[in-house]
Amino acid sequence: MRGTVNGIEITSRVIFLPGNSNGDGYWTNIDLTIQLKDVIPLFNELHPDCIGIFAFDQSSNHKDMADDALVASRMSSGVTEYKDTNKYRFRDTTFTDKEGRVKAQPMYRTETVNMEGVKKIVATRRAKQQPVSFEDLMNQYRLPRAREVFRGTLILLRERGLLDKNASLRKVCPSGTVHDPAVRPGCCAEYLLSQQPDFLAQKNILETVTFEAGHLFTLYPKYHCETNWIERQWGAAKRYSRMMCDYSFYTLTSRIHEFLDNDEVVHGPKINRRYYNLAYRYIDAYRKGKDVMEADEIIRKFSREYRSHRRAV
Known part of the structure; x- marks a missing residue:
């Protein structure tokens, strides 16, 4: 974009030399977001009191979601430890239950005991009709330090009333599966969770930046x-x-x-x-x-x- 503001010609343009050896690497969503944040103020100067429509082609780079976005395909079905090296850290959310009440749903919890290990031992001993000492198991599986864990999509679905307490569900369907939204509890955890209102409401990074600036976004x-x-x-x-x-x-x-x-x-x-x-x-x-x-x-x-x-x- 180029225009004249107060007699000065201003251009928003980035010259990018792709390549890893002698170039600037690869053009990523981060680079595009930086340029978009540079373009929007120039548009506002050139067209005050106007709403712009910022259109992009259908590149996967243009549809990239934020690292904290609620994207079911990024989530594990079971409980997993969160580490600082993890790329994604999902934001907490809310959902509306069957009675119409809005409930908070955190994505993470803090553990001092490896509860997944405890549950497996308890299930095995009960199946064999062996005695269970919860106190001993808690001491046996106590962690040397507290850890933060992602709670898993199955727990999220159970809290929303979309999956029975003891029921299980595969994480994702085989490639090429045609999903039917009318089927309950659903064919896989990823698809069922992705169809929830708060997940469907997620916007990509470019769309978020555009809307926050008061403009429109399209592809x-x-x-x-x-x-x-x-x-x-x-x-x-x-x-x-x-x-x-x-x-x-x-x-x-x-x-x-x-x-x-x-x-x-x-x-x-x-x-x-x-x-x-x-x-x-x-x-x-x-x-x-x-x-x-x-x-x-x-x-x-x-x-x-x-x-x-x-x-x-």
Whole structure:
């Protein structure tokens, strides 16, 4: 994004050289989030009192969730110890029970005794009708130091009344399984928990940053780059760079801003609006139920008939 604020031209642009050896690594969601936080204030300066729609393509990088987000696929079904090296630490949440009461649900608990070990010994001895001394077991499985553990998806489901006390449920279904939300208790713990309102309400990082700034977030449809106007701007920049570059890395890096801005230099700043209008016509055609071939014909017909905003040709 580029614009003039108080007579000063300001550009929000990051030049990134991918690669692990001599480059900047890989472009991650963290890098994109930093740039988004740089773009939003510039948008607010250029368009005060306006709400922007920030659109991204369907890259998995753009849909990355925060490390504390409630994502069932990241959770273990059983109790596991939380360590400082763990990538994720899930936020506590709330749920509404069958009586309509809102209840808090912590994700972690502190243990001084290895309760999972105690439960296994108790279950084994009871099955063999052997005596059980809870005091001895508590002393035997007492931990040298207190530890924090993730409580596991099965416990979370039982607390919500979605799984019987002694029932078990596999963590995840085999690949390709078609899930049926009408089936209870569900085919697997991961899917059942992922369909709960608080899990469904989770937003990705970019969406969260955008909404917190008072703007809107959306994703372009998959496999339809024609709906994203920025692809045309990139295409123009790459076409010009092929014409002017001597295919040396030095020339490319030293003139990259010239390559990126050439389209506006030659055709004026309104060229990007033309790219946007063309993308919008595809979006409008798809909204009306047209397929790819029909949409393409509509755009071609429009381009032949309306070569100027003042007259039809």
